[in-house]
Amino acid sequence: MSKTKTSYFCQGCSYESAKWLGKCPSCAQWNTFVEEIVEKPNTSVPNWKASTSTSQQRANKPVLVSDVVFQEENRLLTPDKEFNRVLGGGIVAGSLVLIGGEPGIGKSTLMLQLAMNMPALKVLYISGEESEMQIKMRAERLMPQAGKSGGGCFILTETSTQNIFKQIEQLQPDLVVVDSIQTLHSAHIESTPGSVSQVRECTAELLRFAKETSTPVFLIGHITKDGMIAGPKILEHMVDTVLQFEGDRHHVYRILRAIKNRFGSASELGIYEMLGEGLREVSNPSEILLSQRDEPLSGITISATLEGLRPMLIETQALVSTSAYGTPQRSATGFDTKRMNMLLAVLEKRCGFKLGVKDVFLNITGGIRIEDPAIDLGLAAAIISSHEDIPVPFKTCFAAELGLSGEIRAVNRIEQRIAEAQKLGFEQIFISKYNMPTGGKNTKMDFSRYNIEVKPVGRIEEAFGLLFG
Numbered sequence: 001m002s003k004t005k006t007s008y009f010c011q012g013c014s015y016e017s018a019k020w021l022g023k024c025p026s027c028a029q030w031n032t033f034v035e036e037i038v039e040k041p042n043t044s045v046p047n048w049k050a051s052t053s054t055s056q057q058r059a060n061k062p063v064l065v066s067d068v069v070f071q072e073e074n075r076l077l078t079p080d081k082e083f084n085r086v087l088g089g090g091i092v093a094g095s096l097v098l099i100g101g102e103p104g105i106g107k108s109t110l111m112l113q114l115a116m117n118m119p120a121l122k123v124l125y126i127s128g129e130e131s132e133m134q135i136k137m138r139a140e141r142l143m144p145q146a147g148k149s150g151g152g153c154f155i156l157t158e159t160s161t162q163n164i165f166k167q168i169e170q171l172q173p174d175l176v177v178v179d180s181i182q183t184l185h186s187a188h189i190e191s192t193p194g195s196v197s198q199v200r201e202c203t204a205e206l207l208r209f210a211k212e213t214s215t216p217v218f219l220i221g222h223i224t225k226d227g228m229i230a231g232p233k234i235l236e237h238m239v240d241t242v243l244q245f246e247g248d249r250h251h252v253y254r255i256l257r258a259i260k261n262r263f264g265s266a267s268e269l270g271i272y273e274m275l276g277e278g279l280r281e282v283s284n285p286s287e288i289l290l291s292q293r294d295e296p297l298s299g300i301t302i303s304a305t306l307e308g309l310r311p312m313l314i315e316t317q318a319l320v321s322t323s324a325y326g327t328p329q330r331s332a333t334g335f336d337t338k339r340m341n342m343l344l345a346v347l348e349k350r351c352g353f354k355l356g357v358k359d360v361f362l363n364i365t366g367g368i369r370i371e372d373p374a375i376d377l378g379l380a381a382a383i384i385s386s387h388e389d390i391p392v393p394f395k396t397c398f399a400a401e402l403g404l405s406g407e408i409r410a411v412n413r414i415e416q417r418i419a420e421a422q423k424l425g426f427e428q429i430f431i432s433k434y435n436m437p438t439g440g441k442n443t444k445m446d447f448s449r450y451n452i453e454v455k456p457v458g459r460i461e462e463a464f465g466l467l468f469g
Helices: 050-055 081-087 107-116 132-146 161-171 196-213 234-238 285-289 337-350 373-388 414-423 460-468
Strands: 005-010 033-038 096-101 123-127 153-157 175-179 217-221 241-247 253-261 269-275 278-281 300-307 310-322 330-333 358-364 396-399 428-432 453-457
Touching: 005 196, 033 196, 081 253, 081 269, 096 107, 096 196, 096 234, 107 123, 107 132, 107 153, 107 175, 107 217, 107 278, 123 161, 132 153, 153 161, 161 196, 175 196, 196 217, 196 234, 269 285, 285 310, 300 373, 300 414, 310 373, 310 414, 330 337, 337 358, 337 373, 337 460, 358 373, 373 396, 373 460, 396 414, 414 428, 428 460, 453 460
Parallel strands: 096 217, 096 241, 123 153, 123 175, 175 217, 300 396, 330 358, 396 428, 428 453
Antiparallel strands: 005 033, 241 253, 253 269, 269 278, 300 310, 310 358
């Protein structure tokens, strides 16, 4: 056996050093270096095809891009339409997908429900955190949705990658789920499970298995207190897709967001509702994000936004009140606070509203976070509505960006936003008069085909004049 090698790894960015350092040269964090014993893998130790992959390794040769034969990838469609949308149209064979989220948010429930809802496939659910009885209890709770047989889902409670690969060779599953990657350990690395070297080595072995056998593998990962996926940053670079499972434990709605996707769009969004029998797909998120009101209220507007290819109507709320203390408060939930301060400066400079001594609070309902600038006009209208205590008319929505000089800027794919507002019964929508049809044609848009009144505006003063008179 070769001599044991000791190295120091940064727990934040996996930077390797031969000696202990107080400050990491890569990520500039202090006291993050931990000593780990690294043992180089021996070719005599069995690994996933370790002996055959080294002896039968072929030498690749450079080829022209025009000579590469393109083959359409066969995607595996799941019964979960929201999951298919986030992945870009289904599961790609041989892909490695990482799912991260806060503790108790529903990551294990989502993957176990997916495994039990695919009876035509042989799915292996590997758990390093729960026992078989605990998984069985969750499976019985999900049984009404997954069917009485539970499909072809097999459970394996194991943390050693060598034993896992032995069971995989005997079972030969069509899909593998690992819960979680931080609990696995490899015999080739003499460090504790969850360390930088262990997570990197276990992920590399699973990646090699997925690519050589064309078996899709799902990894469940923990996150840090900052909301980042725990472990080395290289973990996100190694996998093909990174999904973030978000939501507030005090709300019933969960959001599955694509952070990275090599096989589709990285801005897709899936919405679920957490129920007693598991997660339910929300096919029309606009209906759950809009609250039902019996009477008009000030400070509430509806904005049309896009998440990936999906248009949604969200409710934006604002509260403007006189500051009781010397310094006014600025708070935003689900929206960037810096952008909120920019909107307040535009309203004070271009429209003359004295908001410098006012407390301003913004809220995006539904517990989601929006970064689309198309909700600027809706937020500005909600702020002025609360400031003047004048309700915005019912069945009115907004889809435009606000510039620093007070101009109403155009947003992309305006046709989808207008169609979504029309589908939900809205009567008028405010957009920028500079919006062009999708495709870049330098022609005016034809609004006659819509059953909703489209009001193009060019300045913020013009929009407020039509709204509040």
